[in-house]
Amino acid sequence: MRYFKSLILTFALLFSLNTFAGSQQNSESKFSAEEVASFAKSVEKYAAKQGARAFIIARLGQPEKDLPRGFQFTHTAIAVYSQITLDNGNKAKGYAIYNLYQNADNPEKSALMTDYPVDFFWGVESLKAGIIIPSPDLQLRLIEAITSGKNQALHNPNYSLISNPFNNQFQNCTEHTLNVINAAIYETDDMTRIKANTEAYFTPQPVKVSRFKLALGNWFAKGVSTEDHESKIQTTSFTSIGRYLKEFGLMKEAVVYEDGEVSKLF
Amino acid sequence: MKRIFQLFTLGLIALTSFASYAESASEHASKGSRHSALASAHSTTASAQVASGVVAVPLLVVGSTASASQAVGESLIDAASGKHKIDKHKPLEITEITITVDRSPADQMKKSDKKD
Numbered sequence: 001m002r003y004f005k006s007l008i009l010t011f012a013l014l015f016s017l018n019t020f021a022g023s024q025q026n027s028e029s030k031f032s033a034e035e036v037a038s039f040a041k042s043v044e045k046y047a048a049k050q051g052a053r054a055f056i057i058a059r060l061g062q063p064e065k066d067l068p069r070g071f072q073f074t075h076t077a078i079a080v081y082s083q084i085t086l087d088n089g090n091k092a093k094g095y096a097i098y099n100l101y102q103n104a105d106n107p108e109k110s111a112l113m114t115d116y117p118v119d120f121f122w123g124v125e126s127l128k129a130g131i132i133i134p135s136p137d138l139q140l141r142l143i144e145a146i147t148s149g150k151n152q153a154l155h156n157p158n159y160s161l162i163s164n165p166f167n168n169q170f171q172n173c174t175e176h177t178l179n180v181i182n183a184a185i186y187e188t189d190d191m192t193r194i195k196a197n198t199e200a201y202f203t204p205q206p207v208k209v210s211r212f213k214l215a216l217g218n219w220f221a222k223g224v225s226t227e228d229h230e231s232k233i234q235t236t237s238f239t240s241i242g243r244y245l246k247e248f249g250l251m252k253e254a255v256v257y258e259d260g261e262v263s264k265l266f
Numbered sequence: 267m268k269r270i271f272q273l274f275t276l277g278l279i280a281l282t283s284f285a286s287y288a289e290s291a292s293e294h295a296s297k298g299s300r301h302s303a304l305a306s307a308h309s310t311t312a313s314a315q316v317a318s319g320v321v322a323v324p325l326l327v328v329g330s331t332a333s334a335s336q337a338v339g340e341s342l343i344d345a346a347s348g349k350h351k352i353d354k355h356k357p358l359e360i361t362e363i364t365i366t367v368d369r370s371p372a373d374q375m376k377k378s379d380k381k382d
Contacts (some may be wrong), residue, residue: 082322116367
């Protein structure tokens with residue numbers, strides 16, 4: 001009986017850790033195609049109404065109640081206002097989204113992918129978006145960082161869900177976004193300089209998950225590692241990026257967009 | 267008995283770890299169905315369309331820097347400073363077309379077959 005209880009406990013812990021999965025590309029949609037398309041378009045229109053040429057975008061891919069304390073979203077990327085050439089040769093204006101996605105068939109690795117708002121929100125848990133609009137000057141530098149390929153130069157394909165933003169041993173979607181932001185701010189793709197400045201100025205989000213659970217994840221869950229951390233486990237979150245930009249006067253606004261209404265992120 | 271339980275537990279843990287990622291493993295197959303789902307949803311509404319995005323080029327920054335040369339120039343250059351700037355109050359135009367990533371190779375082949 002005692003072993004049976006242990007078995008159930010182990011299952012519960014593993015499932016709860018694995019629900020905090022972030023950067024996987026969405027596959028199945030909980031909402032109808034029309035609902036997702038309509039929501040994605042409304043997010044685009046909101047950002048466009050604010051005149052955002054580039055902004056930080058986030059989605060909620062898992063039930064909010066399952067996220068560790070301090071985390072509001074599960075996947076973060078950079079949206080850039082673009083001229084998009086369609087398959088029929090026509091051109092249209094909208095946002096393209098620059099993502100780091102965890103590989104589905106190899107969770108310890110990631111790839112960079114550009115997609116569009118309806119792809120980004122496909123399969124979300126809630127029709128809810130995080131939007132951080134940087135200052136106009138930083139928007140411009142973000143676009144320059146992406147057009148010059150700094151996002152690709154900074155990509156480390158070794159993935160960990162709880163990667164430490166102070167070193168480059170692993171990367172997840174949100175840390176990659178932070179790296180691109182710092183590359184834009186300092187106009188460099190020198191990872192050593194980016195990490196030194198991250199450590200000097202950025203306050204990460206502590207991960208409030210028990211040591212036992214983290215140890216289980218470390219041993220058994222692919223794409224979760226504590227190897228890059230010292231005693232304290234902390235990682236990059238969408239909200240911590242917002243606080244960082246606000247602290248240094250590089251943010252225009254940070255909001256949560258849901259049901260056609262916006263509320264402050266913090 | 268204890269050893270059997272331990273082995274059983276470890277085996278199930280391993281399976282659980284794999285199972286938790288099984289959902290996203292179908293992502294490549296789903297891209298085609300996503301496009302189809304959007305297309306059929308939009309066929310019921312007269313105004314909206316769905317299309318695949320082939321390439322996206324940032325709409326900003328008329329040229330002086332090398333890095334900006336890949337962007338499409340439409341934004342403002344400050345006449346006084348000669349530097350690029352963003353009109354922070356100007357709303358941007360957004361297409362009504364729902365743009366999605368291009369079809370999977372399998373879906374594209376099916377689409378091509380229908381044309382023949």
